[in-house]
Amino acid sequence: MNCGTSIDCRILPDLHHVRESAANIHRHLIKLGYDPHQSREFEIILVEVLNNLVAHATRQKIHENIRLVVSCHRESVNAQIFDHSHGFIWNENPQLPGDDAESGRGLYLVHQLADSVQYFRNLEGNLLWIEKKLKPASPGESSGTDGTTPSATQLNINADSMDDSLPASGSEQDPDMNQEVLSALFGVIREISESRDSSPAVARRLLHRLCCLIESEWFMFFEVLPDRENFRLTASSIEEDRERIIENSFSLLVKQMLLSAHDHTWDEILRGEFPNEVFNNYLPSPYKWAHVCPVVIAGELFGVLTLGHRPSSGSIPPKHRRLIQIFSEFLAIQIQSRKAQESQIRSTVLKQELEIARNIQQALLPGKLPLDNYFEISVSCETAQKVGGDFFDIEHLSEGEFLIYIVDVMGKGIPAALFATICRTIFKYNKSHYRSPAHILSETNNYLFDDLCSVEMFITAQVLYLNAREKKAILANAGHPPLIIKSGNNPSVREVCPEGLPIGIYRDTFFEEQVIPLPANFDILMYTDGLTDTRDAENREYFGINGLKSWIGSNSDCHKAPHEVIRELKGFLRKFSTHNIQSDDQTIIAISERRTCPSPSS
Template sequence: MSESPGKSSRGVALRLSLACDLTEVRPAILAVRGFLTEQGLAEKDLTKCELALAEACNNAINHAADGAKSKAIEIEVICNAAKVELRVNDHTPGFDWPQRVQLPDSESERGRGLYLIQSLMDSSEYFRGAGENSLQMCKNRPSQTGSVILPPANPEELNRRLAESEQIISDMAEELSSCYESLSAIFRFSAEQGKSISLENFSKRLLSDLLRITAADWFVLRLVPKDQSRLVVFSASEPMLDLEPLEVPRSAELARAAEVRSAVNRQDLWFDQQKTLGPDDPLRRVKPDSLGLVHPFYFGDTLIGALTVGKTISRVPFSAAQTNVVHTFADFLAIQIVNAHFQEERVNNLLVSRDLQIAKNIQRSLLMKTVPQLPGFGLAGYCESARQVGGDFYDAVKLSDHALLLIIADVMGKGIPAAMFAAILRSLLRALPELTNQPSELLSRVNRLLFDELSEVDMFITA
């Protein structure tokens, strides 16, 4: 973003040029706010100009065509004693500006931005051109002359009420701005879910947006690996925050680190200069002068992880609106993490099922296709495992025109281990043709060959 302060024939001016990127909007808005503050603009008008300008810049960036994303968005602010003019020049295809916008219904996804601009500003005009458009917004300033000041009956009470009203308006404006930016970020990242992006990159980009929206400086995201009771760093804003894992005890009394205490107690934990981190807390070691909060997130009764967001540069604690934004982002991220785990388990189950089906086909191929026949006898064989594969096995080896060696075996247990030993047994029986006329000697030899392997896994074969 480039900045160019100066003077205009109509008043003091500020010109900004920012890249066509949503991350550039917030710094630009803060620069404009600082400029207007220097010009003595009232706090309530500052907030209105800030919200309207943010909406105009976001619209200009979101609706820019692919070929226009390389072109800068230009902001011009002109301030004099009578009014403030805000101009946003963009390179979108443009649209027809309505004279008056009605508040859209609650289910509509469009139209709120224009309604917000027209409600906050005293006048607004849109000039549509070939390849470039300009939105001009105007906010009148209260007259400094000719006003009659009446002495209030109770100045202290009037000042108190005025301060309360300004604080309420400021809080509402901040919450509205935070909610808008939060929803914009969540909608944007929801649209990227179908793309091939790792969960780690997804988390880091989402939480980087969270830092920008809440004016925070750093974050640490810890997750609980499957079948473990530890909080392990999954993503962090800085390499120095890639801290050691933290064990999660069953009792809250044994929890020492802030992230663990928050997770065990299932509630947010705040820390600052008054409520300091413990002397052995890993966060205190790397961020000793920070303030912030830890927010745990669960799926039902299962701990998923804990998100810590902190400030080092600013001494201003998180507001209620910023805290709600942290909760929203953490809950949204928890849903993505749980969905990713479910998807991973589903894929693994499909792979295991496929492998078992292949093993079943291989095991069936080891059974004889046709059973040898003896004159005067009718022989048939059938094998069906309790699972996809198992240790049941039969075979028939023709010794002569009048003799057969019939083998029926059952390996202890079920599943792949039993199937493996059944395949080994078949191979050994087929590999000892010299003993096929002596069943007792044949089984004794096989027993000696398999004894050590079967003993190591506490299994046996009945044949």
């Protein structure tokens, strides 16, 4: 059997040519002494893959020939197909379509007939690598018995060029070397895809393989940090103490180069020819003879790979430099891909945690509002993110008697939600002081002041005590937007805002209490600044407190139930802020004197 043969051909992007080329390769394999049936299987694989490429070629490259390299070995044949499509996600486990589907079985057949299929994407294009084990033809079945064995002149692969007589070793096109490189790469790809290694572990695995391949003795890989001014050692094969010395030497040399080349940037210097001889002087024994290679991905310096080699071997030969480049690019892509995966996992976990936090926060809000013969209350609480810094609570103290809190922790998201939860607990703890809202705020400030100061946050809050029998309300305010009250018999709308700084500003601060007589048919609105800070469609004007008062004034003719007030107000705000996404948490509490009999459905 004539092993070591390599066929390198360009195939016209046409189904007929693909078919003819594959048939010629099949005949050639039989001529080389491979089993005819397995050679036929290999032919089917080639046709399926090449047809797929013809069908999915990009518009710009639709007329470009497809490069196919078939390498023959003692017990196997492999094909390298250089893909000029956009590239695709290679499905490792294709499924059969329904029985009556007329297409969709090609890649399934490839997987079934081939022993190994790997899809390799890199910056220079995509490469499909297929291996099929082929046994020699049984006696009597060798070339000629197939009835299709061509003569030498017939063996004309339908392609622009074909070379099945490449030398066994030596040049950069050396098929054995290519085979070795690809085997090494795909071996690592397989290991990487089966492992859950972090990116440094992936780097170590890959660089160990590279070192074996080019007979390098050690490696260090420095990755450029996001600040693009410093490196981080990502992977290394040497002892930790020596690592430090080499890392420091490297940093020192780069700094010196920067000082002596004023008009060159750090990036430009590292992309250029690195002074390996100078660097070698810095290296501790026995780590002499380093070769430094920049790793550039998509035009950006990604890192620097340092490889150690034997002094006797001189500098790294050109054919190895090419290999180093291929491995480095692949390494960079793998690291980026791992990081993206890790980031995706972190993001998924964070999303799940946020969902849990949201559920907890929702559970802490009053689920069902209390029914009362004197007051009707309705609430809307929307967070800009999954969890928010707004919260409210409604304590039904007795018939016609309520204690209501509305709180807005500065900021959004998890930090705000954490303080909102703590704040709620403190309010609950102090609810026995319901007749004195200012006392509740003062106690809360005492408890939270140190913690809020340490993170430079503050909280605005409003506490309202309502008493129907005494026809009064008592309000205390901690830097919160004014409460709005409207009498049913009087269209004028009034702001009530007792004096008080937000919680967390001063340790011993004063909170004023204001008694509000409750007029007949009153309506009260408590809210957080997410409501008044809503911006208009042009993102120029705030809705503002005047906008809110004006809206309530213009809706004063009819006595609406609180839930209707909230629904209409939110509808108005949606129109007001067309196209604008809600940027802040928004809570609205509407309270009115009961005008209808309470019903469980309300």
